[in-house]
Amino acid sequence: MRKINKYLTVILSGAVLAFTACETTELDLTANPNALTPDQAGVDFYLSSIQEDFVRQFEGDADFDINDNWTSGGNTNGDGFNELGMQLTRILNMNGRNYNTVYQGSDMDDEWFNAYRGILADIRAMMPLAEEADLVHHIGIAQFIEAYLMISLVDFFGDVPYSEAIQGAEQNFNPALDSGASIYDAMLVLLDEAIVNFNATATAEPTVDFYYGNDYDKWVRAANTLKLKIYLQRRLVDTNAAASFNAIIAGGNYIQDTADDFVYNWPASSATQPDARHPRYGLNYQAAGANDYMSNWLMRLMDTSDDPRTRYFFYRQTDAVPGAEIAPNEELLNCSLEAAPQHYIDAGFGDNFCYLPNGFWGRDHGDADGVPPDGLLRTTFGTYPVGGRFDDDSFQSIGLNSGGEGTGITNLLTAFGVDLMRAEMALAAGNTGEARTFMLAGLTKNMAKVQGFLAGREAGADVSFAPSEGDVNSYITQVGINFDDADSDGKWDVLGEQFFIAHFGNGVDPYNFYRRTGFPTTLQPNLEPDPGTFIRSMYYPVNAVNNNSNISQKSNQSQPVFWDTNASGPVAN
Numbered sequence: 027m028r029k030i031n032k033y034l035t036v037i038l039s040g041a042v043l044a045f046t047a048c049e050t051t052e053l054d055l056t057a058n059p060n061a062l063t064p065d066q067a068g069v070d071f072y073l074s075s076i077q078e079d080f081v082r083q084f085e086g087d088a089d090f091d092i093n094d095n096w097t098s099g100g101n102t103n104g105d106g107f108n109e110l111g112m113q114l115t116r117i118l119n120m121n122g123r124n125y126n127t128v129y130q131g132s133d134m135d136d137e138w139f140n141a142y143r144g145i146l147a148d149i150r151a152m153m154p155l156a157e158e159a160d161l162v163h164h165i166g167i168a169q170f171i172e173a174y175l176m177i178s179l180v181d182f183f184g185d186v187p188y189s190e191a192i193q194g195a196e197q198n199f200n201p202a203l204d205s206g207a208s209i210y211d212a213m214l215v216l217l218d219e220a221i222v223n224f225n226a227t228a229t230a231e232p233t234v235d236f237y238y239g240n241d242y243d244k245w246v247r248a249a250n251t252l253k254l255k256i257y258l259q260r261r262l263v264d265t266n267a268a269a270s271f272n273a274i275i276a277g278g279n280y281i282q283d284t285a286d287d288f289v290y291n292w293p294a295s296s297a298t299q300p301d302a303r304h305p306r307y308g309l310n311y312q313a314a315g316a317n318d319y320m321s322n323w324l325m326r327l328m329d330t331s332d333d334p335r336t337r338y339f340f341y342r343q344t345d346a347v348p349g350a351e352i353a354p355n356e357e358l359l360n361c362s363l364e365a366a367p368q369h370y371i372d373a374g375f376g377d378n379f380c381y382l383p384n385g386f387w388g389r390d391h392g393d394a395d396g397v398p399p400d401g402l403l404r405t406t407f408g409t410y411p412v413g414g415r416f417d418d419d420s421f422q423s424i425g426l427n428s429g430g431e432g433t434g435i436t437n438l439l440t441a442f443g444v445d446l447m448r449a450e451m452a453l454a455a456g457n458t459g460e461a462r463t464f465m466l467a468g469l470t471k472n473m474a475k476v477q478g479f480l481a482g483r484e485a486g487a488d489v490s491f492a493p494s495e496g497d498v499n500s501y502i503t504q505v506g507i508n509f510d511d512a513d514s515d516g517k518w519d520v521l522g523e524q525f526f527i528a529h530f531g532n533g534v535d536p537y538n539f540y541r542r543t544g545f546p547t548t549l550q551p552n553l554e555p556d557p558g559t560f561i562r563s564m565y566y567p568v569n570a571v572n573n574n575s576n577i578s579q580k581s582n583q584s585q586p587v588f589w590d591t592n593a594s595g596p597v598a599n
Contacts, residue, residue, distance in 0.1 A: 070233040072152035073164050077236045079144040080171045081290040081436050083137065083178065084108045084534065088301035088308055095140040103309050103317050104129075105136055107178060108436075111533025114561060115540050116549050117526055118533075119319035119389040123554035125599075131565040131579060137182075138567040142191060145175055150192045163242060164232055166223030170249055173213040173220070174438070177256060180206040181538055184563045184587045187574070188212070202576045206588040207263070210256055217249045224249065237288060248288040250280040251439045258447050259538055260589040261454065271451055281441050284475050288439035294413060294432035303432025304412040306531070311414060311424050311432070315343070315401025320388040323550035324530075325405065326378060327523065329386060334493035334501055335476045337417040338410040339530050341429070342385035344403050345421045349381040358400050361393065369555045378550060385421065392553035409487075410479040411435050411531040418488035430483035437532050442471035446525050450543070453521060462509050465521055466502055472528040473498050515547065522546030542589070544596045552599055559584035560595035 079095060082088075086106025087096035096105055103109070104121075110129070113120040122128025149168045156164045179186045188209050190201030204212075224242040231240045238244040254274055261267040274280055281287060292304040301308055310316040320340060328336045348355035349362030356363055359381060366379035380390060387404045389395075402423040409416040415429030437443070445468030452460035477498075480487060509520045522545035526536045539545075541562055561583040571579045584595065 069152055069155045069159065069161055069164050072148050072155075073167060073232050074234050074236075076145055076148045076152070076168055076171055077234075079140055079148070080175060081236075081438075082106065082305075083140055083145065083175060084438070084532075085305045085436055087136065088303070088305050091299060091301045093300040095144040096136045097139065104133060106305070107137065107182060108531065108533040109306075110182070110564075111535075111537030112531075113533070115526060115533065115536045116321045116323040116391050117530060117536060118321050119393060120391055120552075121319070121389075122394050123392040123552065123557060125552075125558040125561050126582065129561065129564060129583070131568040131571060134183075134564055134567040135569050138570055141175055141179055142187075145171065146192045160229045161232075162223040162226040163228040163240070166220040166226075166242070166245065167232065167235065167237075169216050169220035169223065170245065170252070173216045174252055176209050177213050177252075177259070178534060180209050181259070181534065181587060182564050183566060184585060187577075200575045207260075210260060210588075214253060214256060217253055221246050221249050236290060244286050247279055247281050247286050248439055250274050250277070251288070251444060254280060254444065254447055255439070255535075258451065259542065261451070262542065262591045263589050268451060268455065271447075275448070281439055281444055284441045284471055287437065287441060287475075290436040290438070292413065292432060292434050292436070294430075294434075297426075297432075304434030304436070306407050307412040307414055307430075307432035307434055310406045310412075311426060311428050312401075313426060315424060316404050316406035317401070318406065319393075320386070320405045320407075322378070322380075322382055322386070322388045322390050324527070325386040325388055326382050327548075328527065329382065329384060331504070332497070332501060333527065334473060334498045335410070335527065335530075337408065337491060337493075338476045338479060339408050340386065340405050341408040341415040341417045341424065342387070342405050342421060343423050344387060345385040345419075347381045347383065347385060347387050350383040351385075358398050358403065359387075360395050360398070361390075367553070367555065369551055373551050375550055390553050391550050392557060394553075409483060410476050411437060413483060416480055416484055416487040416489075416491075418491040420488070429487075433483055434531075435479075437529070440471075440475075442468040442475065442528055443535065444468075445471060446521075446528060449521055450525075450539070453517060458509075458517060461517070461521065462506060465509065465524060466506055468528060469502055469505060469524055473502070515545070518543060518545040519548050520546075523548065540596050541586070541592070544592060547597060549596075557599055560599050562586040562590060562595050 082094055082096070084107045086109055087102040088094060089102050096102070109118070112118040120128060149172055152168060153165065176188060185203040185205050186209070187201035188204040190198045224245045254271055257264070257267045257271040292302060294303045296302045297308065306318070310318055325340060328339070346352045348359040354362035361380035364380065366376045370376055370379050382388065387400070406424060407414045409430055411434050413430035413432045413434035415424060445464045449461045449464035449468065452464060477492065480489065505520065505524060509517055512520055522539065522543065525539050529535050559582065563583060563585050565583055566577055566579055571577050
């Protein structure tokens with residue numbers, strides 16, 4: 027799959043290649059000796075590159091694979107928008123106690139590089155070729171991806187270059203920042219253009235459509251669902267957002283069935299050059315064991331509530347954790363010898379410090395201790411969504427080809443996600459009955475999707491440990507009871523927790539939800555008593571600041587994006 031990508035991808039239009047004396051451009055765009063020029067690359071080659079680079083914007087590096095755009099080095103486990111969002115929302119451990127230092131501008135170089143030098147540059151180079159050949163479906167896919175990419179850049183950085191960026195022969199090496207609000211507006215227009223192209227007759231179809239296999243009815247539904255996401259995200263600043271959202275719902279042409287989900291399926295056909303496994307699998311299922319730490323908060327929440335998804339999300343390599351079933355161990359789990367910090371006790375988390383029972387070996391939010399020799403002990407990703415191992419109480423150490431061998435998925439727009447969007451819109455409007463209905467509908471769809479994921483992926487798993495229909499129904503019923511019994515803020519907490527759990531693997535939507543609503547307030551505190559202000563937008567990448575005179579670095583990361591009008595960041599700092 028990936029072999030046709032970087033060796034058959036142009037980085038900039040031919041006009042930029044003429045700037046041989048310039049080493050960098052406005053967005054840290056350097057000449058790529060492995061890339062082809064527009065006259066050498068075909069439209070299908072471009073589109074394949076665009077599609078895969080797009081999913082890597084969210085999933086990150088395949089451990090320094092030379093075939094992708096993630097070249098700046100550093101900690102590959104911290105790459106990609108999904109990883110960043112999951113760490114900030116306690117879906118994964120955040121390895122850093124102070125918000126003002128955990129993510130620096132240098133950490134954002136790869137994400138920026140991939141977006142501008144990779145995806146947008148390829149789109150700009152592909153478009154004239156596609157337009158000349160009347161390849162309207164290629165164009166529609168590229169427009170959809172551009173819209174999704176740009177709103178995601180706004181969600182993480184705020185104002186970013188767009189209208190003056192990647193302009194071919196009129197290349198501007200210092201493009202100005204466009205406001206996030208104007209980019210959102212422009213992306214709605216672009217999505218309408220994409221829908222027109224999806225509905226048109228093309229002279230030829232893409233050779234490879236990784237997402238929908240050239241089913242353009244599904245592409246139209248995805249485009250309308252992306253518009254739902256846009257309206258939801260700007261509901262605090264757009265008085266017409268709810269009406270626009272509801273108009274799409276009334277039209278019925280959006281993702282309602284899991285079969286129409288906008289996902290990327292990782293084929294795991296190769297582990298090297300290119301690495302086609304789910305990146306979170308490739309970075310954790312290694313000979314030395316796992317790299318990421320799972321979130322103690324999320325594992326505790328799911329384990330103590332008998333969440334049927336637990337065995338699919340997490341794989342335990344041991345049945346005993348220091349401080350819980352076995353004696354504290356300074357080398358393997360340093361905090362197991364420590365008392366809970368006072369701010370944990372004050373916030374009611376005194377009994378939820380450092381370790382969990384039942385083999386759930388993770389870390390607290392902000393735990394930045396060193397890396398002990400626990401790679402073959404710590405809990406790691408399970409079968410869903412990365413294609414790892416199903417937890418059947420075997421408690422065996424993971425290996426290079428364990429479980430589903432990395433045949434995971436990346437959820438981008440989903441039917442369960444739409445139901446949860448509708449639940450948020452309803453709750454924001456004060457309609458608790460509809461909010462409950464949509465929340466439980468989304469939960470039901472997510473449960474079914476997770477449970478169906480094991481089939482055909484791991485022949486050796488003991489499926490007798492899979493939850494029964496009664497287990498699932500009991501859990502869903504209890505979530506409904508919890509919602510009914512809660513006060514107004516408590517209902518938001520219940521919805522927020524279910525939103526976070528259902529989106530496991532996708533950190534972007536929970537990060538947006540958390541900033542947009544301030545819920546759930548039940549999150550574990552940062553391990554640092556005074557961690558600084560919660561990150562409401564990321565620093566601009568160092569390379570972009572250094573190479574573009576129109577980009578000045580932010581004074582801090584507490585500056586909200588345009589759709590976040592809350593007086594302050596979330597309280598569960």
